[in-house]
Amino acid sequence: MKNAGKSLALGAAVGAVALAMGVDAAMAGADTTFDTALTQFTSFLEGSGGKVITVLSFATGVVALASGKFSLSQVAVPVGVGVAAGTGVPIVTSTVTATI
Template sequence: MQATLKQGRRLELAIIAIAALVFALLWFAGPAHAGADTTFDTALTMFTDFLQGSGGKIITVLSLGGGLVALASGRFSLGQVAIPVGVGVGAGTGIPIVTSTVTATI
């Protein structure tokens, strides 16, 4: 009989604790504003400017140089020419596409 009373009291305490937790979560919850955070805007701007400017050109030239070295080694493949072109296009136009997609999603 006492075991049942102890178990019932534990159940009541658990229910009270859960109710208090739910009340606290609802009472102290603040509004969430998606996209209002500007913590990393400076880093994002600097990184995208680098990739669209001199950084993108350097990456494209290095990729083209790797393709030319591979061509000179005797292994001809269309991918050795197409990959540097794709890297150049991706560095030039891919950054604004990805940035606008992420901004629109968030």
């Protein structure tokens, strides 16, 4: 209970300082500062970057299989990486866009 009071007091102090300094709340949606970087990054992951990451993951699985220890994760991880690189980026982007 003692720590809760300290935390509440600290939170109130931080809020008072922010209010006194005129700090505005950050609102997402209208800002386009990072649109170029977001477009480049998503294009990279959906295109050649996603393919390279998938091939490297597959190669790692093949090397692990060659070591003589079989594990289902050696097959499942490259498949998961390929699916995530191919379909994960559009899903995350559309979810973030819909939320904001």
